Amino acid sequence: MDNYTEFDLFDTLVELGINYREHGKEIVLDNCPFCEIGRTKKSDHFSFNRSNGVFNCVKCSESGNLYTFRRKLGLDPWKSKNYVIPDQDRVKAYQKQPETYFKAFKTARGIPECVLKRYGVGKASYGVLGVCRTYQYVDTDGTIVNIKYVNAEKKMLQEKNSRQIYYGTQFLDYNKHELYVTEGEDDCHALVSMGFDNVVSLPGGAGSYSEQMGQVNSKFKKIYLLFDNDKAGQEGAEKFSQKAGVWKCWNVLLPFKDARECLLNGCDIFSVQTFINNATQFKYSADTKLRPALHLEERLDRFESDCKINQSGITTGLIPIDDITGGLRGGDLFSIVANPGCFKTTTLMNIIKRCTDKTTSGISIFFSLEMQIEAEVERELQMYSKFEAYELRKMANKKTSEWLEIRSVLEASEYKRIYVSEENNISVDDMLKIIDRTEEVSREKCILVGIDYLDFVKSSSQKEYDSVKEVMLGIKKNIAKKLNIPVILLSQTNRDKKDSDEEVGLRSGKGGTAIEATSDFYLGLWRSGERVVGRMSKHRRLVGSIKENPYLSFKIDKKNYLINEVCICEKPNTPKENTVW
Numbered sequence: 227m228d229n230y231t232e233f234d235l236f237d238t239l240v241e242l243g244i245n246y247r248e249h250g251k252e253i254v255l256d257n258c259p260f261c262e263i264g265r266t267k268k269s270d271h272f273s274f275n276r277s278n279g280v281f282n283c284v285k286c287s288e289s290g291n292l293y294t295f296r297r298k299l300g301l302d303p304w305k306s307k308n309y310v311i312p313d314q315d316r317v318k319a320y321q322k323q324p325e326t327y328f329k330a331f332k333t334a335r336g337i338p339e340c341v342l343k344r345y346g347v348g349k350a351s352y353g354v355l356g357v358c359r360t361y362q363y364v365d366t367d368g369t370i371v372n373i374k375y376v377n378a379e380k381k382m383l384q385e386k387n388s389r390q391i392y393y394g395t396q397f398l399d400y401n402k403h404e405l406y407v408t409e410g411e412d413d414c415h416a417l418v419s420m421g422f423d424n425v426v427s428l429p430g431g432a433g434s435y436s437e438q439m440g441q442v443n444s445k446f447k448k449i450y451l452l453f454d455n456d457k458a459g460q461e462g463a464e465k466f467s468q469k470a471g472v473w474k475c476w477n478v479l480l481p482f483k484d485a486r487e488c489l490l491n492g493c494d495i496f497s498v499q500t501f502i503n504n505a506t507q508f509k510y511s512a513d514t515k516l517r518p519a520l521h522l523e524e525r526l527d528r529f530e531s532d533c534k535i536n537q538s539g540i541t542t543g544l545i546p547i548d549d550i551t552g553g554l555r556g557g558d559l560f561s562i563v564a565n566p567g568c569f570k571t572t573t574l575m576n577i578i579k580r581c582t583d584k585t586t587s588g589i590s591i592f593f594s595l596e597m598q599i600e601a602e603v604e605r606e607l608q609m610y611s612k613f614e615a616y617e618l619r620k621m622a623n624k625k626t627s628e629w630l631e632i633r634s635v636l637e638a639s640e641y642k643r644i645y646v647s648e649e650n651n652i653s654v655d656d657m658l659k660i661i662d663r664t665e666e667v668s669r670e671k672c673i674l675v676g677i678d679y680l681d682f683v684k685s686s687s688q689k690e691y692d693s694v695k696e697v698m699l700g701i702k703k704n705i706a707k708k709l710n711i712p713v714i715l716l717s718q719t720n721r722d723k724k725d726s727d728e729e730v731g732l733r734s735g736k737g738g739t740a741i742e743a744t745s746d747f748y749l750g751l752w753r754s755g756e757r758v759v760g761r762m763s764k765h766r767r768l769v770g771s772i773k774e775n776p777y778l779s780f781k782i783d784k785k786n787y788l789i790n791e792v793c794i795c796e797k798p799n800t801p802k803e804n805t806v807w
Contacts, residue, residue, distance in 0.1 A: 232276050235292055236469075237390050237437070240430040242299065248465065251276055259299060261286035301387070309371070310387040317373050320348030320360045331359070336490045337415040345394070345415065346370075355381055361411045363388070363429065364396040372429065374411070384429065390436035392426035398442070399424055405446040409453050409462070413485035417452070421495040432462020435469045443470045450502055452478045452485055459484075464508045476505035540674060540712065542580045544792040549772050550765050551747055554581065554674065556710035558766075559702045559744060563717045563735040564751035569758050569782055570716050571597070572605075573751065574676050576789040577714060579609060581674050582644050588673030591664055592646045593657060595682035599648045606644075608786045610636055643670070653684040654700035661709065672711055677701070679716035680736060694737025698744035717741055727753050729798075732763045751780075754798040758782055 235253060239246055245256040257265045258272035261283060271285040279292035290298070327349060328339040337347075346362040352375040363372035372388035392398075393411050406425040408414050414427040426442075428434045432453055443449060449470055453463040460477075467475035478501055482488045488498060539553020554560065564570040575592070582590050594602045607618050611632050621629035636642070645668065647660050661672050677683065683701075685693040698715075706713045719734045730750030735741035742748055748764035758780040765774075772794065779795040782788070 234437070235274055235276060235279055236435050238292060238296060238301075240390060240434045240436070241301070241384075241387075246433075248276075248468075249273075258283045258285060258288070260288045309389045310385065311369065311371060312373060312385045312388065314370055317360075317362065317370050318346075320350045320373070321346040321362070323349055335412055336486060337412055338419050341415045341419050345411075347411075347415075350375065352383065355383060358382075361393060363391055363393055365389075365391060366395060366398070368396065374429070389438060390429045390434065391438045392442055393429065394418075394426040395442065397423070398426070400445050403447040405443065405449045407449060407451050407453075407466070408485050409459060410484070410486070413452065416485040416489040417498070419489055420493070420498060422498075428466075432459055433465065435466060440470070443474075447474060449475045450478055450505060451475055452480060452502075454484045455480050456483060467508045472508050476502075476507055478502050478505045540581045541584050542577050543584065544577075544580070544789065546772060546776065546778055546792050546794050547762075550762055550767075550776070552767055554712035554714075556712065557707045558712040558746045559698075559706050560712065560714045560747040560749070561717060561735070561741050561745040562714065562749045562751060563719055563730055563741065565719050565730070565753075568751045568753055569780070569787075570751055571678050572782065572787045573749075573780070573789065574678055574714055574716055575605065575609065575787065578644060578674060578676050579606075579641065583640055585640075585673060587670065589643045589645055589664065589668050589670045590674040590676070591661055591672055592644060592676045592678070593652075593660075594646050594648055594678055595650050595652070596678055597648075599646060602646055602648070605787055606641075607632070607636075609788055610639075610641060612786050612788075614785055643668075650682055651684055654697065654704055656684075657701075658704060658709075661705070672709065675705060675711060675713045677713065677715045679718065680741075681718060691737045691740055694735075694740040695744075698737075698740055702744050715745075727755075729761065731761070749778075757798075759795065759798055 239253075239255075242259075244259065247254045247256070253274040253276050254270050255272040255274075256268045257263070258269070260272075262269060262271070262285070269285075272281065272283040272288075274281045274292075279295075280289070281291070281295055282289040288298075321343070325339075328342050328347075331337065331342055331347070332339055346364070348360045348362075350358055350360050350373075352358050352360075355375055355377040358375040358377045361374045361376070362370050363374070365371050371391060372385050374382055374384050374393075376382040392407075394414050398405075402424055404424060406417060406422055408417065408425065408427045409432050411427050414425050417425045424446075428439075429436070451463045451466060453459040453466075463475075463477050467477070480488055480498070480501055481493065482491055485498075539551065539555040539558075541548045541553045551558070551560070562570050562573055578590050578592055592602075597605075604615055604618065607613070608615055611618065613621075613632075618629075618632075621632075645664050647664075649656065649660065652660075657675075657677075661675070665672055680694065680697060683697045685696045687693040687696055701713055701715060705711070717735045719730055720736050730752045732742040732748060732750075733739060734750055735748075742764060745764060746766040747762065749760050749762050751758060751760040753759075760778045760780065761775060762778065763775055777795050777797050779793045780789055781791040781793070783790055
C-alpha cells in the first residue's frame, strides 16, 4: 500500500467493524476474518505489524499487506485514499423533519431542539437497519463527508468508504487550547447544551482513531476525554490517550455513565467542570509515544502555571533553610547526611511537621524504614504534645482523660494529613505503589515525601556506589520529578568511625559522590561538643542574601525532639566546644 501509515490500519479496522487488541508492535484481531468467521471465542492467530501494515494468520496462512487485505475483503484497495463523498442533497434532506420529530427526540434523549438542528440531526430509512436517526459528519469546509445511521436497537452503520473524522469538526475554534472528546454524538450534544464548546465525538466509539482525528488533536495543547465511566469506556479512553499522546490527554470520570446521562440528571457546566478540574492522566506504557521536546511558548506557560501553583515552595519556618531553598518545590531532592546520634531523623520529622502545618491541603508520606510505627508515633507525640515519653506511655496505658484529649486534638489537627509507612526492604517502585495507594485511600494528593533512610531502600546492585546511585536516581526521577513533589532523604555517612565529630561534607555520604550528584540540596549534620551543627554544602538556588555553603546551628529541645531555631553561624573552631542548649 503506497504511503502506508498506522492510521490507515486503524481506519480499515473501524470501517469493517473488526475487534482488535494492541500488543506491542502488533495489532491482534480477535478472530481471523478468513478462517474464523462467526467464531465467538477470541484467538491470537491473526495479527498486523503496525509499522508496515503486513498481516499473517498462523492458522490458515493468509498473509499480505493492508492493500491486499482490503481487496480480499471486497473493499476499495484505497491506494490513493479516494474517499467517497456522499451525495450532499440526499444527506441534507435527512435533516428536514417536522417539529414533532425534534420534540420527540428531546423527550427521548434530553437534547434541546436548537442543538439538534444546529448539528443537522435527522431521520432516514437505511438498508437492513430500517428507520434510523442520522448524524452528519461535517468537515471544516462545510462538506458532509459521512453519515452515521443508528436504529432503535442501537445498531449502526456509516456511509461506505467515508472519511473517519470527528463529529462536530465544523464548529472547532483552533485558537483555543482545549479540546473535549466524547464517545457518542449525543454526548457531544449534551456538553454543548451545558455551554461547553470545542466538543467532538468519535466516529466509531471508544476504540476508533484516524489520521484526520490525529491532525485535529495536534492543534490542541490539552485534550479532555469524557468517555463512558464503565470498564469499556475507560479502556477505550486509555487506548485513545496512547495514540493521541498521554502527555496531553486528561481523563475525566463523570458522575453518571456518560455526558448525556449527566444532562438528564440535571448536571450543568459548573458541576461538570468540577470533575474536569479533577481529571487525571493515564500512566505511560512501554508503547506510549515519548513526549516531544517543549518549545519556548510551552516552557513559558509551564513557568507561569508553576508560579501560580507554587510561587515559593512549601516553607519549613526555619528561616535560613527557607532562604536557601526558597521553600521545597516539586522535583526537589533534599539529602540530609549525618552520623548516628546527630538528630537526622529528628530534623526530617520536624521538617515534615512544619511543612504540613504550613499547608492547607495534601498529604505528607513518611517512609519510616528504620523505626517501628510504635517508636515513630511515640516521637511524634513527644513533638506535638511536649510530654516526655514515659509520661505519654503511662497516660496511654491507663487511657487517662489527658491522653484522650491529646489524641482527640491530634486527630482533628493538620497532622492527620501525615501518613507513615513502616514497610521495609522496599524498592523505589514499591514506594511509588504505596504513594499511589495512599492517595487513593486518603483522596488527597501527596505533597511531600520523607525517607528514613537510604540504606534500607532495596536496589539490584551489590556494590555500594552502584547501589546508592541507582536508588538516588530512582528517587529523583520516579518520585520527585515524576510526581512533581519534594523528597527529603536521610543517609548515614560513609565513615568507619561512627562517633566522629568531623565536618560532614559532600563526599561524606554513602557511595562517595553518588548522593552529591543527584541532590538539589545537601545538608551535612555533625556534633560540635554538645551542639548539633550543619552545613548546606550544595544548593540549587539561594533565594535570600545568605552566602554560599553556610554553616548552620540547630537549637533542639532534646526532651521533645523539637527544632526551635536554626541560625547561621561561623565555622566551628573546635570539636570540643562545650556550648549547651
